[in-house]
Amino acid sequence: MSVERGSAFLLKVGNGATPVVYQTVAGLRTTQLSVNGAMVAVTSKDSGGWRDLLSGAGVRSVSVSAAGVFVGSAAELRIKASALSGVLDDYRLSFEGGETLTGKFLVARLDYAGDYNGERSYTMSLESSGVVVAA
Numbered sequence: 001m002s003v004e005r006g007s008a009f010l011l012k013v014g015n016g017a018t019p020v021v022y023q024t025v026a027g028l029r030t031t032q033l034s035v036n037g038a039m040v041a042v043t044s045k046d047s048g049g050w051r052d053l054l055s056g057a058g059v060r061s062v063s064v065s066a067a068g069v070f071v072g073s074a075a076e077l078r079i080k081a082s083a084l085s086g087v088l089d090d091y092r093l094s095f096e097g098g099e100t101l102t103g104k105f106l107v108a109r110l111d112y113a114g115d116y117n118g119e120r121s122y123t124m125s126l127e128s129s130g131v132v133v134a135a
Contacts (some may be wrong), residue, residue: 004029004095004097006026006030006092007098008027008095008096009031009075009093009094009095009096010024010025010028010031010094011024011025011028011064011066011091011092011093012024012025012054012075012091012092012093012094013025013033013075013077013078013079013082013089013090013091014090014091014092016078016089016090020090022090022092023073023074023075023078023081024075025066025068025073025075025076026068026073026075026076027069027071027073027076028066028067028068028069028073029067029069029072030066030067030068031064031065031066031093032064032065032066033062033063033064033093033101034062034063034064034065035060035061035062036059036060036062036063037058038059038060039053039057039058040053040057040058040060041053041054042052042054048104050133060104061127061128062083062101062103062127062128062132063125063126063127063128064091064093064105064125064126065123065124065125065126066123066124066126067121067122067123067124068119068121068122069119069120069121069122070119070121070122075114075123076114079110079112079124081122082106082107083107083110083124086106088104088105088106088129089104089105089107090102090103090104090105091103091105091126092102099134099135100134100135101132101133101134101135102132102133102135103130103132103133104127104128104129104130105126105127105128105129105130106126106129107124107125107126108125108126108129109123109124109125110122110123110124111115111123111124
């Protein structure tokens with residue numbers, strides 16, 4: 001397995017059409033992905049002192065956080081509109097090796113910041129809703 005560049009780890013947002021067309025969110029400097037899996041312990045006296053987990057049980061989720069410089073792209077404006085209206089939207093994460101993760105996400109947090117004589121930046125957090133498909 002070769003090393004992959006962080007700049008090739010892209011966040012894309014859907015355009016709301018059917019079929020969905022994805023547009024890369026411009027200006028991102030960092031993107032982070034967390035896959036969360038809840039465990040359901042079924043440990044009993046018969047477990048011999050070892051923890052037993054129930055396979056396939058629990059709640060799985062994907063969290064995405066990103067930060068970048070605001071450039072006013074259509075994708076950034078769509079994310080802001082989704083955050084203000086509280087609606088789910090289609091997102092895709094793509095990696096340099098060609099793998100993707102696609103699903104519905106809610107903008108859980110969107111922050112803007114700016115310094116005098118500096119660029120306007122933003123950070124955001126997305127939380128999955130429903131199945132996230134790996135391809």
